[in-house]
Amino acid sequence: MRGLWLVALGSALGGSARYGVYRLAGALGLVEFPWGTLVVNALGSFVIGWFAAASPVESIGARQFVMTGICGGFTTFSAFSLDTLGMLRNGESLKAVLNTASQVALCLAAVWAGHAAGMRR
Template sequence: MTWLLVLVGGAVGAPLRYLTDRAVRARHDSVFPWGTFAVNVLGSFALGLLTGVASARLHLLLGTGLCGALTTYSTFSYETFRLYEDGAKGYAALNAAGSLAAGLGAVWLGVEAAARLG
């Protein structure tokens, strides 16, 4: 049953990542990977929010499954590498530092929100 919860969450998270990325890219014509940045920050906040308020089963479904498929370290890494290789070294540094700071901040906000809700 555990694997099924992760599978269902992932089946929702992966298309959600794709659709969110496309929607963000349609609004921002930039070399900066705003779509990946957005899903990673959103997923970090959601995971922080789940911590402390979700049951073990809900955490598997939403935390491991949905957030795991929604967020993407590999795409973040590749896009940062491509920015650097294409000569956009400032954007590459901004993506790396900004993603780390925003992700950590989003997790912290999620944990704080969960503490206030619970």
């Protein structure tokens, strides 16, 4: 039951932070491309990579809180998918391809960089 509460609290924090990033992107006028989604997915990928490398495997509670809770609530594959579908439906095929390529490339690079940073600690 403790794990459930750790994940729930982490998810609430991660989801709230994602909402904040989306609001900031909107306030900055970054609405022509899903920059908010790209930022949360890349940053979340970095954090989960770093934490996976830096935290002991035995730290089950901390991993549940950060990796499953915070990172799970912060990042969003569903928003990425919906953004891309909207682009395709609007005839913006090139933008959809760029969104897909940038999400995958940046998030893989971010999780690699985070993991490498965590291994050096």
